[in-house]
Structures are given as structure tokens and as C-alpha cells.
Amino acid sequence: MRRLPVVLAACLLGTSALAGGLGEMTEAERAAFREEVKAYLLENPEVLVEAMNVLQGREDQAAANRDLEMLAANKDAIFNDAASYVGGNPEGDITVVEFVDYRCGYCRKAHDEVAELVKSDGNIRFVLKEFPILGEDSVISSQFAISVLQLHGAEPYKQVHDALITLRGSPDEATLTRLAGDLGLDPAPLFERMKSPEVQAVIEANHALATTMEISGTPTFVVDQTMVRGYVPLDGMRQIVAGQRG
Structure with missing residues (x-):
């Protein structure tokens, strides 16, 4: 999830500063980055749904694995x-x-x-x-x-x-x-x-x-x-x- 803004920014803006990460951006570049990401997500809200589904799936699998461990131990x-x-x-x-x-x-x-x-x-x-x-x-x-x-x-x-x-x-x-x-x-x-x-x-x-x-x-x-x-x-x-x- 943390890589999503950087990937989006690099793809959308194609600048070396953005591709290098938030830490190397100027204030102006960070502001532009935020606006680009915001605009992209507003135009493509399904990205958030997909990300949440992936996260939920990982959490469900982790819980299932934890259950299996507890069942085996008891x-x-x-x-x-x-x-x-x-x-x-x-x-x-x-x-x-x-x-x-x-x-x-x-x-x-x-x-x-x-x-x-x-x-x-x-x-x-x-x-x-x-x-x-x-x-x-x-x-x-x-x-x-x-x-x-x-x-x-x-x-x-x-x-x-x-x-x-x-x-x-x-x-x-x-x-x-x-x-x-x-x-x-x-x-x-x-x-x-x-x-x-x-x-x-x-x-x-x-x-x-x-x-x-x-x-x-x-x-x-x-x-x-x-x-x-x-x-x-x-x-x-x-x-x-x-x-x-x-």
C-alpha cells in the first residue's frame, strides 16, 4: 500500500524526482504529487476497492493460518x-x-x-x-x-x-x-x-x-x-x- 503513491506518481508524471521518492521532492513537487494521486484515485476509485480487497484477503489468510496453529497446538x-x-x-x-x-x-x-x-x-x-x-x-x-x-x-x-x-x-x-x-x-x-x-x-x-x-x-x-x-x-x-x- 505504501508504494502505491510513488508508483502512481512515477507513471503519471514521469519525473526523476518523484521516481526517487517523496524524500527527494521539493514542497512544490510534493503538492503536485498529491494532486496527481488525488485526481487519479477520483477518476479510478476501483483501485482503492482492489487494494482493500487484497488487504482483506491477506488478513483473512493470516487469521486462518493462526487458527490452524491454535488447532494443532490444542x-x-x-x-x-x-x-x-x-x-x-x-x-x-x-x-x-x-x-x-x-x-x-x-x-x-x-x-x-x-x-x-x-x-x-x-x-x-x-x-x-x-x-x-x-x-x-x-x-x-x-x-x-x-x-x-x-x-x-x-x-x-x-x-x-x-x-x-x-x-x-x-x-x-x-x-x-x-x-x-x-x-x-x-x-x-x-x-x-x-x-x-x-x-x-x-x-x-x-x-x-x-x-x-x-x-x-x-x-x-x-x-x-x-x-x-x-x-x-x-x-x-x-x-x-x-x-x-x-
């Missing part, structure tokens, strides 16, 4: 964390990891579409990372869900996850008691477990991983070797999965 914590729920096809050729907050509007919007993606594809391994970042209700919801996973396993956890992601009210004790009862679970051990070091360790580990991966919002997805920050419609997610398969 692959076990991302894909093979024994404390996280694994659904879909456990032997799938693509792993989709979601960092989720139950109070996040875009997580709720993505929920049914991600479920459809996993179901319709049939060959996706799906991992959920509890990542409460939107206040106390988020933390309580994740504590309850993790407690169900630790005490009762994957299937009850998925049912609780689906219920919490669509819950419109607050996850207070009465609501969670009713939810546990609907699933045939005793709420007392779950409430006790929610405050345990084992549950807190999962949340802290996910937050630490998110910090390392430069994840600050939800939903964030890792689709094999691609990071997707934010909500993407179903068709877009399918394209990303297809791209990872090559």
Missing part, C-alpha cells in the same frame, strides 16, 4: 476431551465442536440447524463444550447440564441440553427440579453436584481453552480444521463440512 483438548458430551456418529469422518451458552440467542437459533446437520449427514462426530459467559443463569444452566452428564451419562445430558437451550424462563431451582423429574432423575444429587469441584473444573477448563483459542463469543464452532466464529445458517455449515472433506 487438538486433544478440543476434540478428545473426556469431560465433554460426544454425540452424532462417534466414528464420523468429521468432528464438529460447539462452544455453547444456554442464554445465547444465536446458540438457540443454531440449535435445531446443528441437530439437522448432524442427523442428515450421518457421519459427523459432534462435541459440545459448556461455555457459560452471559451471566449467572448461564453458569447455573451449565452446572446442571454437566452434573447430569457426570452422574447419568450422555443420553440424559442431551435431553437436558435440548431443554435448557429452549428454556425461556430462569433456570431456578423449581424449574430444574421439574426438568429433572420429567426425565426421571432425582434432583437432590444433581443440585449437590452442581457446586462440586468436578463440575467447576469442566467450566474452568473450557474457559481456559477458549482463551487459548481466542474464542470470546458463542456460538463458536470448530469444524475439523476450520474455526467458525458465530452463527452460520444450515446451508453454510453444510458447505463448510463439505469443504473439510475436500
Whole structure:
């Protein structure tokens, strides 16, 4: 970008002083240079668009390379964390990891579409990372869900996850008691477990991983070797999965 004015000036004016650089110009030459460049850009504004597109492309590539480095350095914590729920096809050729907050509007919007993606594809391994970042209700919801996973396993956890992601009210004790009862679970051990070091360790580990991966919002997805920050419609997610398969 810094060479653009000199190149333009040399081409437009053809003077040795301009070709030699701004430092060798007189004040009059610099003024003429500015006017020539201004006139050229006003007549050819697409040059600026092209330059910005090149810059954006370089920044996007640098970010993608950075993501690949972070994924390689943290692959076990991302894909093979024994404390996280694994659904879909456990032997799938693509792993989709979601960092989720139950109070996040875009997580709720993505929920049914991600479920459809996993179901319709049939060959996706799906991992959920509890990542409460939107206040106390988020933390309580994740504590309850993790407690169900630790005490009762994957299937009850998925049912609780689906219920919490669509819950419109607050996850207070009465609501969670009713939810546990609907699933045939005793709420007392779950409430006790929610405050345990084992549950807190999962949340802290996910937050630490998110910090390392430069994840600050939800939903964030890792689709094999691609990071997707934010909500993407179903068709877009399918394209990303297809791209990872090559």
C-alpha cells in the first residue's frame, strides 16, 4: 500500500524526482504529487476497492493460518476431551465442536440447524463444550447440564441440553427440579453436584481453552480444521463440512 503513491506518481508524471521518492521532492513537487494521486484515485476509485480487497484477503489468510496453529497446538483438548458430551456418529469422518451458552440467542437459533446437520449427514462426530459467559443463569444452566452428564451419562445430558437451550424462563431451582423429574432423575444429587469441584473444573477448563483459542463469543464452532466464529445458517455449515472433506 505504501508504494502505491510513488508508483502512481512515477507513471503519471514521469519525473526523476518523484521516481526517487517523496524524500527527494521539493514542497512544490510534493503538492503536485498529491494532486496527481488525488485526481487519479477520483477518476479510478476501483483501485482503492482492489487494494482493500487484497488487504482483506491477506488478513483473512493470516487469521486462518493462526487458527490452524491454535488447532494443532490444542487438538486433544478440543476434540478428545473426556469431560465433554460426544454425540452424532462417534466414528464420523468429521468432528464438529460447539462452544455453547444456554442464554445465547444465536446458540438457540443454531440449535435445531446443528441437530439437522448432524442427523442428515450421518457421519459427523459432534462435541459440545459448556461455555457459560452471559451471566449467572448461564453458569447455573451449565452446572446442571454437566452434573447430569457426570452422574447419568450422555443420553440424559442431551435431553437436558435440548431443554435448557429452549428454556425461556430462569433456570431456578423449581424449574430444574421439574426438568429433572420429567426425565426421571432425582434432583437432590444433581443440585449437590452442581457446586462440586468436578463440575467447576469442566467450566474452568473450557474457559481456559477458549482463551487459548481466542474464542470470546458463542456460538463458536470448530469444524475439523476450520474455526467458525458465530452463527452460520444450515446451508453454510453444510458447505463448510463439505469443504473439510475436500
